[in-house]
Amino acid sequence: MTPADLSRTVLHAVRRAVAENALHALVPARVRVERTRPGGSGDYACAVALQLAGDAGLPALEVARILRERVAAEPGIGRVEITGPGFLSFTLDAPGDSDRAVLDAVRERGSAYGHGDALREEVLRFHHAREVRAAVTGDAVRRLVLSQGARVRISCDEAGQAGEAEWGLLGVTVDAYGTPPVTSPADPSAPLIPVRPVPAGATARELLERLGPDATRWGLLRPASHDRAPLGDELLVQGEANPLFLVRYAYARTRALTRGAAALGFTSASDAAPAPYEAASDAAPAPHEAESDEASYESPARPLLDLLADHPRVLLAAARHRAPDRVARQLEAVAHAFFDFHDSCPPLPSGDEKPSAAHRSRLALAEAAGTVLAGGLSLLGIRAPAHI
Template identity: 65%
Template structure:
């Protein structure tokens, strides 16, 4: 069971309690679960009972007891304990957890860079409208990619003729022409969705000359739309302080590990093999959350959410890499652990490449 699976299981318990009239409170959109802190009980914990106590008019421990009764025997959950004022603590079934991790890694590898794509917005038609300004154009382009990845049909309208220089940033004038040809601007059922990020303050030509297309796009998208986008020389510095460099380097390093594994005769773990998760808990959690991040970034028209997620994946990949090096060292012979770690590295690189592609940023194999 992954954290996302556990969150869904707890949410189902809340819905059941409300449906059975045992709990009178609004059902939250999602339930947050976190790794227990040192000294805590079980594998994961949730404060959902404290969140629901006020609306339900009950003590948090009473809410926790109601939910615990409905979580007993849930697949993948070995035990549920209540601690403190009403925290739910979960101990997972080890075999179920191992199977979930195995299936997750192989699912990422099977789906490739389209892992996380879905049909949550299938059948929806969206018309994005933006000002004739470079940050607005790049944001609209990224949002269009995210919406399309969730199944939406998207058109983009600009308040003025699209700037020819935008093509050098990956914003194709062809996309505007094609989308405008599909339906008139006043097509029924398509209310405009305006995008109004804080303007960049520079022209496309200036940004390209100073940063190049990848760093310029990342800089324009990394900050939330209501914040000013930092567009300084730090975006092209090859240092740890540069988030874009860390993300792209993590991708390149993951690809290099897979190539080197092949050279050393380490084959990647196949679908029927378990995955050694030593040092990889956080990485697996983030890989598992990737589809939800893509869906939320599309729904909220917020490519910055995806950028921050990729930063977290890169950091978790480096932690995993340092904790359990995927490749055999010296005279060490390749083992099942090396095979599974190579699969994990490949999955991480795949998620990073797919995420960068949706942002319109290249993912080089070598840096």
């Protein structure tokens, strides 16, 4: 369980307590959890009970007890204690259990892993100029905030100009044309939000003819909106120096591993109940490390597992900040970590080697990485080819 997961878990406990009339208080927009300070108890601490006590008309210790009942049984949480005047202190499950929960969540949610409802109360109205980078950025922002539960409407300055067909080829849709009012009469709480990246300096037609839709979208979205978008032929290079190629090649490699495993007659650990689960410790530690659980978690799998666990937080932050470039950078990091893991811990047996529990666990991690890569590319409006 990541800190973002823990924050959402506590927030859901607050909502349940309010819905069940155990608490009479306004539900906060978010709950802050922090690493426990030296000498403290547990892995993380949270002061939400003190925050809610005044509104609820209850002592903070009583609010903490109400919330502890609703958090303690959640997956990934080993123990919940009440400390001081009403702090909640959380001890998370052992890393192996947490890693398994992450891979199980990826498998269960598929390409929707990391989607949530944190923005479900928000109605967002975006508006952009009739310019290709603004249009593609607005479309990607729409996808991101929708993935977090928001309701969205996008408008563009004007219609009827050349390039409408090209925008369609880029996957861009617009709900309305013309400049709408700054505030909506139907919903005054939904102000108009401008989407204003640095312009591309080229038309949609020019970019499509030279780069195609996927490279065009990646080139427009990977840089932060306030930076110029490099749109040269480097976006078409078939090599690891091209981040788009790296990300898509990593995904294609995960699909090839699944096909290869099927040809050898075995599946991942997540398919093979009750196969042993070794996702975080399958890197074959050196003999002097074999008895150390702590050492095994410093395997080449660790960076990839941590990135997968952090993916929901990255998507939510990208949605909140209207920053699709954060998703692109996350996918690049996952791709690099996948190849490091793949090269150190091959998911497929070689030569006369028989498939083992370690191979099944490695394959489960590789497949989870592929799922995250495909889901992230989809949010950017880019295809994830199974073959490259």
